[in-house]
Amino acid sequence: MFDTATEQTQKSVKLDLSFLFSQDPESRLRYIQDIGKATDRVLGFLKDRTKPFSGVQPHDLKPLFEKINLNDEPQPLEEVLDELKHLYLDHAVAFHLPKYIAHLNCPVVVPSLVGEQIIAAINSSLDTWDQSAGGTLIEQKLVDWTANEIGFDNGDGVFTSGGTQSNLMAALLMRDAYTYKNLNHDIDEEGLPKEKLKIFCSEHSHFSTKKSAAILGLGQNAVISIPTDENFKMKVDELESAILQSLIRGEFPIGVVATAGTTDYGSIDPIHQIADIASRYQIWLHVDAAIGGGLLLSSEYKYLLDGIKKSDSVTIDYHKTFFQTVSCSAFVVKDSNVLSLISHHADYLNPKDQKKEGYPNQVDKSLQTTKRFDALKLWLTLRNMGKEQLGAYYDKTIELTKEAAKLIDAHTSFKLLNPPSLNCLVFRFEKDNSVGIDWNHLNKDIRKALFYNGEAMVAATKYKGDNYLKFTILNPSMTPKDFEEILSLLEGLGYELMNKLEYKIN
Numbered sequence: 001m002f003d004t005a006t007e008q009t010q011k012s013v014k015l016d017l018s019f020l021f022s023q024d025p026e027s028r029l030r031y032i033q034d035i036g037k038a039t040d041r042v043l044g045f046l047k048d049r050t051k052p053f054s055g056v057q058p059h060d061l062k063p064l065f066e067k068i069n070l071n072d073e074p075q076p077l078e079e080v081l082d083e084l085k086h087l088y089l090d091h092a093v094a095f096h097l098p099k100y101i102a103h104l105n106c107p108v109v110v111p112s113l114v115g116e117q118i119i120a121a122i123n124s125s126l127d128t129w130d131q132s133a134g135g136t137l138i139e140q141k142l143v144d145w146t147a148n149e150i151g152f153d154n155g156d157g158v159f160t161s162g163g164t165q166s167n168l169m170a171a172l173l174m175r176d177a178y179t180y181k182n183l184n185h186d187i188d189e190e191g192l193p194k195e196k197l198k199i200f201c202s203e204h205s206h207f208s209t210k211k212s213a214a215i216l217g218l219g220q221n222a223v224i225s226i227p228t229d230e231n232f233k234m235k236v237d238e239l240e241s242a243i244l245q246s247l248i249r250g251e252f253p254i255g256v257v258a259t260a261g262t263t264d265y266g267s268i269d270p271i272h273q274i275a276d277i278a279s280r281y282q283i284w285l286h287v288d289a290a291i292g293g294g295l296l297l298s299s300e301y302k303y304l305l306d307g308i309k310k311s312d313s314v315t316i317d318y319h320k321t322f323f324q325t326v327s328c329s330a331f332v333v334k335d336s337n338v339l340s341l342i343s344h345h346a347d348y349l350n351p352k353d354q355k356k357e358g359y360p361n362q363v364d365k366s367l368q369t370t371k372r373f374d375a376l377k378l379w380l381t382l383r384n385m386g387k388e389q390l391g392a393y394y395d396k397t398i399e400l401t402k403e404a405a406k407l408i409d410a411h412t413s414f415k416l417l418n419p420p421s422l423n424c425l426v427f428r429f430e431k432d433n434s435v436g437i438d439w440n441h442l443n444k445d446i447r448k449a450l451f452y453n454g455e456a457m458v459a460a461t462k463y464k465g466d467n468y469l470k471f472t473i474l475n476p477s478m479t480p481k482d483f484e485e486i487l488s489l490l491e492g493l494g495y496e497l498m499n500k501l502e503y504k505i506n
């Protein structure tokens with residue numbers, strides 16, 4: 001029964017259809033005007049921002065949010081956008097500015113933004129043909145293109161929300177393919193087997209591999225970390241001996257993850273040699289090229305990915321080194337048949353017989369059901385800019401990283417930890433001949449001070465328990481002068497803090 005008393009006391013709301021993106025002329029006009037207002041705000045952000053961060057602290061912003069009651073009377077869009085300016089736009093971190101070199105965020109190319117506009121308005125869902133039609137073919141063509149650039153002849157794959165999801169898919173497939181083939185055990189039906197399954201990756205691989213093992217019920221301890229050499233690349237002899245020791249312990253090595261571009265050092269594991277070991281022990285090889293994927297388009301440095309075509313699967317983050325907006329990533333496999341291991345069917349969505357009728361879909365290969373049409377952004381970028389231009393942008397960032405490394409190396413106030421590789425440099429403020437200083441504490445606070453000053457943004461990481469600073473250089477519009485200025489800011493803060501008592505060691 002309906003509660004009529006409640007119905008009667010409800011406020012009657014006028015149904016304003018112009019809020020819907022529909023055929024209604026009023027709705028179209030509203031769309032044009034409102035999107036124009038949003039674009040103006042973005043242009044304001046791009047033009048007015050001179051530093052990457054305002055330096056705002058959570059305790060400054062939280063009271064503003066506390067004042068807002070989301071059940072208040074709705075306001076005109078201009079006013080809502082004015083409010084958003086104070087709450088968000090004035091403080092949003094500006095990745096497009098050359099003094100932002102902290103995390104793996106790239107400035108984005110305009111065709112990608114054009115794509116976002118179309119994706120959002122048309123709102124296709126890339127799970128099934130009947131929710132996307134040509135969109136599915138666009139995604140499939142881009143997956144085929146990526147597979148082809150990698151060197152897979154019979155590849156397939158799917159766009160994902162990012163490297164984390166792509167790496168999860170890799171761990172899922174290596175687990176299921178192994179148990180199906182070698183233990184005659186169908187995890188989908190029977191759950192996890194009793195055998196101890198192990199995955200190998202370098203000590204500097206992305207934390208998503210351990211997270212995937214945890215999510216997949218293997219446990220984080222299923223991941224065996226392999227030491228790296230002085231260039232932060234996996235030691236292949238250590239890999240082989242770790243696999244052998246695992247076998248001796250009665251465990252079941254199921255796969256290895258090689259990283260093409262580690263998050264902190266940009267180092268690329270020796271893919272060829274790792275592929276040979278994976279093939280010798282008949283285990284899956286996944287290449288996490290979330291960062292290094294951009295090398296596929298590079299005329300100068302593509303050779304750094306040599307051997308990648310020997311892998312079973314690859315992660316590529318277009319939202320890192322292809323200058324695409326978040327999210328835009330793909331998981332690509334060498335053997336298209338293997339994806340059937342993770343297919344699930346629902347009568348309402350993707351019944352088994354639909355395939356026989358020739359309807360392509362992506363949901364059979366995906367962890368997601370409703371899925372953004374991220375592929376369109378890369379499509380428009382390739383069609384409008386071309387892969388050479390993207391590759392040239394990426395080459396430029398690698399050159400810039402080398403130049404920044406030279407500057408740091410030549411500086412008496414800084415110690416560079418890693419040789420330049422792709423886009424990452426790890427270093428710290430450590431003055432020659434200065435003793436009695438707690439460099440760990442000091443570097444941690446230099447980064448914090450710069451963060452709240454906002455003139456530039458760098459990242460932080462740890463190496464063997466010590467605190468370091470990090471540059472991640474993904475902006476091709478930077479110049480050596482930007483690095484000089486950032487280093488000078490860091491040095492200035494270093495000297496300022498160094499004289500304080502709290503950084504002295506007695």
Ligand SMILES: Cc1ncc(COP(=O)(O)O)c(C=O)c1O
Pocket residue numbers: 104161162163164165167205206208259261262263288290291317329
């Ligand atoms: C090497 C590597 N793999 C995977 C990821 C995860 O990517 P995402 O942040 O897109 O999930 C990252 C992120 O930094 C990464 O550096």
